[in-house]
Amino acid sequence: xxxxxxxxxxxxxxxxxxxxxxxxxxxxxxxxxxxxxxxxxxxxxxxxxxxxxxxxxxxxxxxxxxxxxxxxxxxxxxxxxxxxxxxxxxxxxxxxxxxxxxxxxxxxxxxxxxxxxxxxxxxxxxxxxxxxxxxxxxxxxxxxxxxxxxxxxxxxxxxxxxxxxxxxxxxxxxxxxxxxxxxxxxxxxxxxxxxxxxxxxxxxxxxxxxxxxxxxxxxxxxxxxxxxxxxxxxxxxxxxxxxxxxxxxxxxxxxxxxxxxxxxxxxxxxxxxxxxxxxxxxxxxxxxxxxxxxxxxxxxxxxxxxxxxx
Amino acid sequence: xxxxxxxxxxxxxxxxxxxxxxxxxxxxxxxxxxxxxxxxxxxxxxxxxxxxxxxxxxxxxxxxxxxxxxxxxxxxxxxxxxxxxxxxxxxxxxxxxxxxxxxxxxxxxxxxxxxxxxxxxxxxxxxxxxxxxxxxxxxxxxxxxxxxxxxxxxxxxxxxxxxxxxxxxxxxxxxxxxxxxxxxxxxxxxxxxxxxxxxxxxxxxxxxxxxxxxxxxxxxxxxxxxxxxx
Numbered sequence: 442x443x444x445x446x447x448x449x450x451x452x453x454x455x456x457x458x459x460x461x462x463x464x465x466x467x468x469x470x471x472x473x474x475x476x477x478x479x480x481x482x483x484x485x486x487x488x489x490x491x492x493x494x495x496x497x498x499x500x501x502x503x504x505x506x507x508x509x510x511x512x513x514x515x516x517x518x519x520x521x522x523x524x525x526x527x528x529x530x531x532x533x534x535x536x537x538x539x540x541x542x543x544x545x546x547x548x549x550x551x552x553x554x555x556x557x558x559x560x561x562x563x564x565x566x567x568x569x570x571x572x573x574x575x576x577x578x579x580x581x582x583x584x585x586x587x588x589x590x591x592x593x594x595x596x597x598x599x600x601x602x603x604x605x606x607x608x609x610x611x612x613x614x615x616x617x618x619x620x621x622x623x624x625x626x627x628x629x630x631x632x633x634x635x636x637x638x639x640x641x642x643x644x645x646x647x648x649x650x651x652x653x654x655x656x657x658x659x660x661x662x663x664x665x666x667x668x669x670x671x672x673x674x675x676x677x678x679x680x681x682x683x684x685x686x687x688x689x690x691x692x693x694x695x696x697x698x699x700x701x702x703x704x705x706x707x708x709x710x711x712x713x714x715x716x717x718x719x720x721x722x723x724x725x726x727x728x729x730x731x732x733x734x735x736x737x738x739x740x741x742x743x744x745x746x747x748x749x750x751x
Numbered sequence: 752x753x754x755x756x757x758x759x760x761x762x763x764x765x766x767x768x769x770x771x772x773x774x775x776x777x778x779x780x781x782x783x784x785x786x787x788x789x790x791x792x793x794x795x796x797x798x799x800x801x802x803x804x805x806x807x808x809x810x811x812x813x814x815x816x817x818x819x820x821x822x823x824x825x826x827x828x829x830x831x832x833x834x835x836x837x838x839x840x841x842x843x844x845x846x847x848x849x850x851x852x853x854x855x856x857x858x859x860x861x862x863x864x865x866x867x868x869x870x871x872x873x874x875x876x877x878x879x880x881x882x883x884x885x886x887x888x889x890x891x892x893x894x895x896x897x898x899x900x901x902x903x904x905x906x907x908x909x910x911x912x913x914x915x916x917x918x919x920x921x922x923x924x925x926x927x928x929x930x931x932x933x934x935x936x937x938x939x940x941x942x943x944x945x946x947x948x949x950x951x952x953x954x955x956x957x958x959x960x961x962x963x964x965x966x967x968x969x970x971x972x973x974x975x976x977x978x979x980x981x
Binding site for chain 1: 753754757758770773777822823824827828829831833861862863864865866867870877878879880952
């Protein structure tokens, strides 16, 4: 008997023995579980096949002699048999290369999934739905929408009750606060409240037509009280100052003039929209612009804020 | 078929070149696309902003606040345009964050202001009812470490080619130059000048006094950084 076969049998027996030792005596054993049995059967088959395949090739190495046609070229006297790549394999190889070029240049870039594309579609769908449902709402429904936008975007600074949280933002329940009137008269203002630049002069440019002089400190106090009080006491000193100084631009009733001065008596949706578009800077602090609200939402916030001070 | 190539080294070399060149083409060329460059309008951080960024990291703001707006309508409605990779060009490390206990801050400079931050950081719950953010009172007392921020700027400029002192294109077609101090003293002076502009919108008298005496409280640097996030 060939020595090789003998070794094959010894190694097979050793491996099978080792397999039996490791699983045969463990809990469940070889018969307790179909999966164990299958696995061990597989292991046995693998061992036997492996040993016999190895024996086959080792024998071939022992007995084989070289044959085949030598290629013409010789690299440093190292010859090479003519052993061409199988035709089908070569076709697949070249095909893969061509497919790869198509895939990287056209296939992937043109057909790839685009997260941004999906986002754009999503936005278009939402906008269409929004326009269908809300584009033409007015009145109470507009105020309702304004309240929901206010609670999402504005309450962070102006507070749930729109009172400005102890002076940290404007109190929107009144059109304008005392200190804001004073600040604007002192420093002037250019907040794009009309939608475009329209600077209001500071106190050095505010003449009182009644007295023929620049507005004085006491007049500022009086007019601030009158304006922040909502134009109520028409016989007060503040009312006279307002008529003399402010009314030429803001109108006798304080409701402003188009292209000249904003309404300082009450909020209007347009006024609020302009503040949302351009932000605002004044006595209380700086308010950023809220560009990302759409036109209808801005109008709605305007309607809501207008409704607060009524 | 391939045996022929083995016998003709020149054509074999041409084939190898073609294969590697194509791989290079698809790997390298996309990096030159505009989408792979810093987004137009993204500028390097100034000394004060970078110091504020270090304060942000030091206080682990990124543990609760992300800086990454995903392309979903619900997010862009709330925070603004979704984030682009080129906007993080000068963030080292980026502060994307992985959990939002608080809101995203990637564009907080667009919708919060200096005075809001000043009030908010003192007592968040007083400004935002129900907020669980703790008070960051020490930011109003600690003095900002400008020297370290300047060191980071120098490293960025020298080793990462961050364009300090070079014109950076802006969205409106103009260019902007973010200056880098020539010395520690100059960097400190520049940071102080910038801090004065921020502090002008603040109300806390202690902050104003500190700035007047040449010290920059951490809150000022942090606000400068937050305002730069747009």
